Amino acid sequence: MNKQRGLLIVLSGPSGVGKGTVRKELFTQPNTNYEYSISMTTRAPREGEVDGIDYFFKTKEEFEGLIHAGGLLEHAEFVGNYYGTPLAYVNETLDAGRDVFLEIEVQGAAQIRAKAPDALFIFLAPPSLTALQNRLEGRGTEPADVIAKRVATASQELEMMSLYDYVVENDEVQHACDKINAIIKAEHCRRERVEKRYLSMLKGE
Amino acid sequence: MNKQRGLLIVLSGPSGVGKGTVRKELFTQPNTNYEYSISMTTRAPREGEVDGIDYFFKTKEEFEGLIHAGGLLEHAEFVGNYYGTPLAYVNETLDAGRDVFLEIEVQGAAQIRAKAPDALFIFLAPPSLTALQNRLEGRGTEPADVIAKRVATASQELEMMSLYDYVVENDEVQHACDKINAIIKAEHCRRERVEKRYLSMLKGE
Numbered sequence: 001m002n003k004q005r006g007l008l009i010v011l012s013g014p015s016g017v018g019k020g021t022v023r024k025e026l027f028t029q030p031n032t033n034y035e036y037s038i039s040m041t042t043r044a045p046r047e048g049e050v051d052g053i054d055y056f057f058k059t060k061e062e063f064e065g066l067i068h069a070g071g072l073l074e075h076a077e078f079v080g081n082y083y084g085t086p087l088a089y090v091n092e093t094l095d096a097g098r099d100v101f102l103e104i105e106v107q108g109a110a111q112i113r114a115k116a117p118d119a120l121f122i123f124l125a126p127p128s129l130t131a132l133q134n135r136l137e138g139r140g141t142e143p144a145d146v147i148a149k150r151v152a153t154a155s156q157e158l159e160m161m162s163l164y165d166y167v168v169e170n171d172e173v174q175h176a177c178d179k180i181n182a183i184i185k186a187e188h189c190r191r192e193r194v195e196k197r198y199l200s201m202l203k204g205e
Numbered sequence: 206m207n208k209q210r211g212l213l214i215v216l217s218g219p220s221g222v223g224k225g226t227v228r229k230e231l232f233t234q235p236n237t238n239y240e241y242s243i244s245m246t247t248r249a250p251r252e253g254e255v256d257g258i259d260y261f262f263k264t265k266e267e268f269e270g271l272i273h274a275g276g277l278l279e280h281a282e283f284v285g286n287y288y289g290t291p292l293a294y295v296n297e298t299l300d301a302g303r304d305v306f307l308e309i310e311v312q313g314a315a316q317i318r319a320k321a322p323d324a325l326f327i328f329l330a331p332p333s334l335t336a337l338q339n340r341l342e343g344r345g346t347e348p349a350d351v352i353a354k355r356v357a358t359a360s361q362e363l364e365m366m367s368l369y370d371y372v373v374e375n376d377e378v379q380h381a382c383d384k385i386n387a388i389i390k391a392e393h394c395r396r397e398r399v400e401k402r403y404l405s406m407l408k409g410e
Contacts, residue, residue: 123396125403125407126407128406128407129407158404158407161396161400161403161404162396162400164396165395165396166391166394166395166396167394167396167399167400167403168394169403178390179390179391179394181387182386182387182388182390182391182394183387183390183391183394185383185384185387185388185391186371186384186387186388186390186391186392187391189327189371189372189373189384189387189388190370190371191328191366191367191369191370191371191372194372195366195367195372198330198366198372198374199363199366201333202330202331202333202334202363
């Protein structure tokens with residue numbers, strides 16, 4: 001059987017829905033068999049965030065240099081900062097037959113949807129907009145005006161759900177992780193992904 | 206939130222692939238939250254099979270009466286016997302918001318595909334045709350000429366994989382069950398299934 005290219009898994013959703021928390025929980029679990037692609041950003045590290053683990057933290061000049069060199073799979077500007085995905089790591093890992101997991105903003109996800117239609121798109125959704133606001137306030141990392149801007153943006157971002165393959169409600173982190181792992185397992189059984197390889201294997205037995 | 210209609214889950218695959226074994230294992234597990242729809246057949250019970258548990262065993266006349274009365278969701282003739290799914294139980298269970306699980310022959314699955322395109326179709330596939338023949342011989346319930354006929358039929362039935370949403374290889378019963386449960390969990394998160402309900406809930410919070 002030929003080696004199959006890995007699956008590109010994109011987790012996104014409105015700002016503040018808890019993408020980072022869910023992603024961290026997924027990667028602390030022992031059965032994760034996909035690789036995390038660390039994003040690049042120009043925003044300042046939050047308390048406890050480490051360069052090369054949570055993000056690659058870059059200056060605006062460094063980031064714009066990469067954009068112009070074509071070194072990013074996607075990038076987006078959000079609340080005054082750049083976020084993006086380094087291209088080389090993603091391609092090398094997929095070519096080696098391993099799945100790559102991205103956790104990105106919705107603008108970036110829309111770019112990947114256009115470039116890689118066979119990727120797997122998972123939208124993490126809040127139980128309600130009130131829950132989203134409470135979560136941002138509880139995080140305590142941003143002033144009220146930034147939070148208000150984030151909630152307004154999130155409300156628009158919910159409309160982008162229609163570009164995604166799956167919607168996972170982040171009611172509890174563990175529930176969301178269980179669903180995401182089930183989706184990835186199921187997606188490897190999608191008929192379009194396996195049919196050709198399977199029938200040729202059966203005939204050539 | 207309005208009560209959502211249940212999901213109709215169809216497990217099928219070539220004769221002898223082990224559909225019954227996988228289905229029994231699924232329903233011995235504690236977390237199964239879907240209802241099994243017992244099929245109806247005119248074939249003789251195998252050793253250990255119980256009427257009303259493994260199948261509803263009927264005479265040819267009884268079965269044909271139900272066909273004419275429109276009382277079957279699907280039916281098929283296979284190696285000289287009828288197999289079918291009683292319609293009333295399926296509709297009542299789906300209307301109550303519970304998922305229904307069918308384990309049926311590929312002819313019947315094709316009929317449901319035409320009638321209920323939003324059902325979930327899972328194709329159980331053998332690791333190889335040799336493995337299938339060995340499995341039928343090991344079962345020891347049929348003479349050599351019936352087995353030869355079954356393997357020839359199975360080879361044709363593999364072509365019907367293209368009608369299905371998912372393909373699950375029955376290499377080991379527990380692997381197959383894990384994949385089927387992941388597929389059902391994932392399918393409940395498919396964007397087309399949840400988007401409308403989700404957005405109206407968010408707006409009406």
